[in-house]
Amino acid sequence: MFDKLKNAIKLFKSVDLEQLEKISQKVDLSEVLSSVSKMDENQLKMAMKMLTGSKKKREAPPINADFYEVSSKLSAEDQALQMKVRHFLETEIKPIVNKYWLHDEFPFEVIPKLAELNVCGYVYEGYGCAGGTSLMDGIIASEFGRIDPSIATFLGVQSGLAMGSIYMCGSDEQKNEWLPVMQQLKKIGAFGLTEPLVGSATAGGLTTTCKREGDTWVLNGQKKWIGNSTFSDITIIWARDLDDQQVKGFIVRKENPGFSVEKIKDKMALRIVQNGLITLTDCRIPESDRMPFANSFKDTAKVLQMTRAGVAWMAVGCARGAYENALDYTIKREQFGKPIASFQLIQNHLVEMLSNLTAMQTLVFRLSEIQDDEKLKDEHASLAKVFCTMRMRDIVSRAREVMGGNGILLEYNVARFLADAEAIYSYEGTKEINSLIVGRSITGFSAFV
Known part of the structure; x- marks a missing residue:
């Protein structure tokens, strides 16, 4: 009995006299001691834990969202690039992204910093591009999306859709003119396929048309949801040829007469991305700006x-x-x-x-x-x-x-x-x-x- 009482008294060691007096006003301490003295060792330990709490703070394990360690399959060089991209995004993009997202604005000041990162056009050969793997290009896209899908979309439009169209469908002259400066983000591109009344059904239903007149093409129609288009230097426009009903691709410069862009406002998503409604009104494009290897959908x-x-x-x-x-x-x-x-x-x-x-x-x-x-x-x-x-x-x-x-x-x-x-x-x-x-x-x- 004495040992149990001795152990029970340990419960109150962490309680000072003032606290003890306050407790005695609420409960009968002799009755508490009597009850505690009847506990076995395990019950007493549980009571002490409930009363005193755990003094040692439990530390959570590091957050690891790559649970199956997919990144471990990358080479050491690619892992280093992944960490370089992650560091850039966490230090340069994350601190500012909420402000720009809230105000529906684009952080133009980050474009030169993105250029220094040197990941634009990552998979292409030549023209200042890295000639890297699609796997690493995907890892980079994921890292951008992890911090901000809007900036990820900006890069996806520039690097993938706009540069990709020229790389895959353009002439050598067009590639040499545009790809190096786009890779360095000195010139910005957009990609105009989606239309107001067509959406995803572009394979057989483009309403934007083109017609050749000598060495000039005349484009008419509208494109909607075109990312980067409010400030892009060029926009890749896809149009249906009125003569053969096939889809053709054009490099349309912002200064081309008949080309205008209206910013789409009040979006609830990707608010940093500057989407535009493009209107082409008898927009005249020289044959030299038609992509020669874009002749069907x-x-x-x-x-x-x-x-x-x-x-x-x-x-x-x-x-x-x-x-x-x-x-x-x-x-x-x-x-x-x-x-x-x-x-x-x-x-x-x-x-x-x-x-x-x-x-x-x-x-x-x-x-x-x-x-x-x-x-x-x-x-x-x-x-x-x-x-x-x-x-x-x-x-x-x-x-x-x-x-x-x-x-x-x-x-x-x-x-x-x-x-x-x-x-x-x-x-x-x-x-x-x-x-x-x-x-x-x-x-x-x-x-x-």
């Missing part, structure tokens, strides 16, 4: 196949950014005296997010391997775009949910990822259009109208 589709794979990687980055911010928040946010990350329901959401993210990462990794083996098909890129953007939406939604009301505040970042995910889900072909591309591949039947 199949040529356009080659560019889209490449960039669609990049969008899948960007979706991975967006999802990863949301997951990392949410996980960090749940570790630091306390409720009922402990971090909410310790609650079962929160952990279930976190594991669901990580499961989807890991599946996305492994899918796009293999996708880029296929691309580097020059075996990429439309259905490969479309399946990745469908799956990754669907899972991205689920991840950003769960990320907002575990953050409660704070999840809708811009300062916690997840609200921005939640909104931006909606644009990524829709552009480069909607879920439905990409599903039909895959469906045609696996069934042999085309369900396109």
Whole structure:
């Protein structure tokens, strides 16, 4: 009995006399001591833990969103580039991104810094480009998306859609004129395919037309949602030839008469991206600015196949950014005296997010391997775009949910990822259009109208 009482008294060692007096006014201390003296060793330890709490603060493990260590498959040189890009984005882009997103403005001051990073046109050979792998190009797109999908989209338009069109469909003269200065971001490009009344149905329904008159082409029509177009030096315009009904591609300069751009305002997603509504009114383009190897929509589709794979990687980055911010928040946010990350329901959401993210990462990794083996098909890129953007939406939604009301505040970042995910889900072909591309591949039947 004496030993038990001796142990029981230890419970009150951490309590000073003033606290003890306050406690005695609320409870009968002799009765408490009597009850405690009847406890066995395990019960006493539990009581002491409840009373004194844990003095040692539990440290959370480092946040690791690459759960299957996909990046470990990269060479040491590529891993170094990945960390260089990540450091740049975390130090130069992350501190300013919420301000520009809120005000629907583009941070033009970062363009020279992006140029110094030297990742624009990463996969192309020559013209100042790195001639790197599609896999590393995807890793870069993911890193950009992890911090800000808007800046990732800006780079995707410049590096993928605009430069890619010239690289794949342009003449040697056009490549030499534009690719070096675009790689250095001294000239900015845009890509004009989507139209107000057509959307993804561009393969057979372009309303923008072109007609040759001698050594000049006359373009008429509109293009909508064209990223970078409000400040781009050139815009790649795709138009239907009135003579043969085939799609042609043109390099349209901002100073061309008959070319005008109106900024699209009041967007809820990718607000940093400056999207424009382009109007072409008897816009006259010299034959020298027509891309000679863009003579049908199949040529356009080659560019889209490449960039669609990049969008899948960007979706991975967006999802990863949301997951990392949410996980960090749940570790630091306390409720009922402990971090909410310790609650079962929160952990279930976190594991669901990580499961989807890991599946996305492994899918796009293999996708880029296929691309580097020059075996990429439309259905490969479309399946990745469908799956990754669907899972991205689920991840950003769960990320907002575990953050409660704070999840809708811009300062916690997840609200921005939640909104931006909606644009990524829709552009480069909607879920439905990409599903039909895959469906045609696996069934042999085309369900396109």
